[in-house]
Amino acid sequence: MASPSVLTPQAEDFPRWYQDVVAKAEMADNGPVRGTMVIRPYGYAIWERMQAEMDARIKETGAQNAYFPLFIPESYFHREAEHVEGFSPELAVVTFAGGEELAEPIVVRPTSETVIGEFMAKWIQSYRDLPLLLNQWSNVVRWELRPRLFLRSSEFLWQEGHTAHATYADAAGYALRIHLEVYNDFLEKVLAVPTYLGIKPPSERFAGAINTMTAEGMMRDGKALQMATSHELGQNFAKAFDVYYQSEEGQAALCWTTSWGASTRLVGGLIMAHGDDAGLVVPPNLAPIQVVVVAVRDEPEVNGACEKVAAALKASGVRVQVDRGRGSFGRRVTDWEIKGVPIRVEVGPRDLAQGLVSLVRRDDGAKVQVGVDAVASEVPGMLAAMQSDIFDGARKRLLDSTFDVANVAEAMEAATTGFARLPWSAVGEAGEAQLKTEAITVRCLQRKDGSIPVSDTEDGLDCIVAKSY
C-alpha cells in the first residue's frame, strides 16, 4: 500500500484524495483556459479502452459512426425552445474568424441534436431510410464555472448517438436497447460499476427531451454520479428541423428521434467508484495495462526473466508492460498501485533462484508465489476473479448504502452518507425544492422491481435521492 504521505486519505478529504489521484496517477492536468483539461497518456489510454468497448457495442446495435461539424450557426439553437433555454448559459461563441468579424455568431457545439437534425432532414426521404442510426465520437464545449477534472470540464470528449425512427415505439425501444446493451452492459462487465437504472424526473430531463434514462453509480463517498444518459426526444427536434419521411402509404410523417451519450466523465467515475487510499483500482476488463511485470533490481537475469514472463502473458492475450529495475523498487510499486494496475508480478533475484515470482492483486493486496512458467496460466483466472470481486464489492457498497425511507426529511438524512429510496409520490415538486436546499436531487425514478419506467406518470414509482457530482 502507498505510504500515507503520497495521497490524502479518502476519509480525511475525499475531494482532495480525488485531485491527488488524478495528479499522481498522471491522468490529467488543468488546461490553460479555464475549465479545460489535458488528458495525459495514462488517462487517455483508459479512455481509449472505454471507447473501444462502447464503440463495439454501439456498432452491434446497427449504428454507424459519422462526424458533424464543431461549429453550429447560433440560429439553430433557437429552433427548439427548451433546448436553447437549457444550453444558452453554457455556450462558447466564435465571433471572429479568418481575420474578420462574423456576420452570424457561431456556437461551439455543446451537443449536436440541432446540426444532426438538419442533416437527418436532408438524408431521410422515405420509410426505407429508417431507422437512421448515427453515432459520433467528438469533443464538446459547455462553459463550466466550477470545473473539476473529468467530472465537469469546459471541454470534454464523448460519444453522442442520434437516431431517427418511424414510430414512437421504435424510437423508445432503440433508446432502451442502447441504455441496456451498450451502457449498462459496459458499466457492469467492463467498468464493474453497478448502477440504479431509471428515468429522470421532468425537472432533470435533457433540454428538449420527452424522457431521459440514466444510470446512477455510487461513488466511494456515497454520492451519485450519472454515468450515461439516453434520451427520447419525441418529435421535438424532428419538428424543429423538419425531419419528415414518406410512409409506406405515401403520407408525409414526422420522425421520432433519440440521442444518447457517455463521456470522459466515466474516467472520474472509475476513479471514485473503485479507488482506495493507495490510488486507482482499474478493473481488469478495462485496464490498458492488466499486468505490470516489475523487476526488483536492475540485473540482466532479472530483466531477462521479466521479458520472458511478459512475452508469455502477451501470447495469452494479456495487456502487459515491463518495469525494468531502474530506481527504488518501493517507489515503483507505489506508483503502479496509484495507477491501479490489476496485477503486479514481482521478479526478484532471490525468488528467481528458486524459479519463483510473486503475483500481487491490486484490489485486496493478496500475494501468491508461483513458478515462473506458471504465470501465464495463472493470470487469466486471477484477472477474471478480480473483475467479478470488484463488481461484487461495488454492488455491496451500493446496496448497503441505499436506505429505504418514507419521506423527504428522512431522505435528506440518508443522503448525508448514501442514497435514499422512497416513493416518488412522497416527493413531488415541493419535495424536490426542499431537497435542493441541501444540494440533494432526485437521481432517477424506478419501478418497485428496479426496472425502468416508460414514463414518470406511472403509478407506484420509487425514486432514488442523493447528493451527486
Place this chain on the structure above:
Amino acid sequence: MASPSVLTPQAEDFPRWYQDVVAKAEMADNGPVRGTMVIRPYGYAIWERMQAEMDARIKETGAQNAYFPLFIPESYFHREAEHVEGFSPELAVVTFAGGEELAEPIVVRPTSETVIGEFMAKWIQSYRDLPLLLNQWSNVVRWELRPRLFLRSSEFLWQEGHTAHATYADAAGYALRIHLEVYNDFLEKVLAVPTYLGIKPPSERFAGAINTMTAEGMMRDGKALQMATSHELGQNFAKAFDVYYQSEEGQAALCWTTSWGASTRLVGGLIMAHGDDAGLVVPPNLAPIQVVVVAVRDEPEVNGACEKVAAALKASGVRVQVDRGRGSFGRRVTDWEIKGVPIRVEVGPRDLAQGLVSLVRRDDGAKVQVGVDAVASEVPGMLAAMQSDIFDGARKRLLDSTFDVANVAEAMEAATTGFARLPWSAVGEAGEAQLKTEAITVRCLQRKDGSIPVSDTEDGLDCIVAKSY
C-alpha cells in the same frame, strides 16, 4: 461500369468529377457554417480505417496518445514569431463564453505546438524524461476561404504528433522514422499511393519549423497532393515555451522538438489518386468493406446463399457486407462501384443452380466464375493481387507523368500535365516566384537517388515542381 450520366467523366471536368464522387459515394456534405464538413458514415468508416492503420504504426514507434485542449489562449501564439505570422489569418476566435465577454480571447486550435509546448515544459525535468513522444487525434480549425470537401475545410480531423528530444540528432532521426515507418509505410502498403519523399523549400516550411519533410502524391489529373508532413522544429518552440531538461551532467539544456501530422485530406487523396469514371477505387488493405455480396434477386435461396458466402468470408478475416436483392440489381451494382468496394460477389439464381457465383474486381472489371464453396479461398489472393496492382498502376502513372527538365520555363510546361523534376539550383527564389504566377510550386527537394535530404543547403539536390491541391 457506371452509366455516364451518374458521374461527370474525369476528362471532362476533374473537379466536378471529384464533387460528384464525394456526393454519390455518400462520403461527405458541406456543413452549415462556411467551409465545415459533415463526414457521412461511409467516408467516416474509411477515415476510421486510416486511423487504425496509422495509430498502430505510431504506437509502434513508442509514442503515446494524449489529448490537449481545443481552446488555446491567444497570447500563446505570440510567443513564436513565425508561428503567429503563419497562422493568424486562419484563426477562429472565441470572444464570448458562459454568458459574458471574455477578458482574453481564446483561439480554437489550428495546431497544438503552443499548448503542448507549455505542458512539455511542465512534464520534462531531466534527460530521463526524454524522449517524450506524444500523439493526439483531434479536430482543428483553419478558416478557409475556398473550401473543398476533405481537401481544404475550415475544420478537419487529424493526428498531430509532438515530441521532445535531448539532441538534434535524436529529434531529426525520430521525425525521419515517423515519415518513413508511419506515413510512407501506410501510404504504400495501405493507401497504395506512391509519393515523392523530400523536404520542403524554405518558403513552404511549416510556420516555426527548421525543416519540413513531405510525401507528395500524384492525383489522376497530374496535380500533387501533400499526403503528410513531419517537421523538425529545432529549438524554436522549446525556447518559446521554456522546454528545458537537466542533462546527465546536471546542466540545464533546451530540448529539440518535432511535430508531424496527417489529416482527413488523405480521404481526398484516396479519391483522386485511384478513382475512375465509375467512382472510387478503394485499395483492399484500406477498404472498410472489402467484399460486397450482391443478391441479383430478392429470393430466399439467393439471399441464403449470400449469407453463407459472407459468413465464410468473415471467417477468413475478410471485411464483408451483404446486399440483399431489394431494388434494381443494375442500380445497386452502380452504387457499389461508386463506393469503390474492391470485390463484388454476384449471386444470381441461374448461376446458383450450377453452384456458381461471379467475382468482379472493381479496379479492372475482371470477372470470374467460381464455385460457391470456393469464394472464401479465392478472395484473399484476389484482394492481395488487387492491392499490388493498384499500387503498381499508381506508380506507373507517377513515373510516366514526371518529366525531367532543365529550367523553370520547361517545368511550367511540364506542370500542365504532371510533375517536373529539375535541379533545385535552377530554380531558387526567383524561380519560385515565377512558378507561382501559374499557381505552380516546388513540392519538395530530393537527392538524386530520391532519398530525403537533411537540409535544403545540400549540394546537387533536385526538386519536384507541380500544381497542387
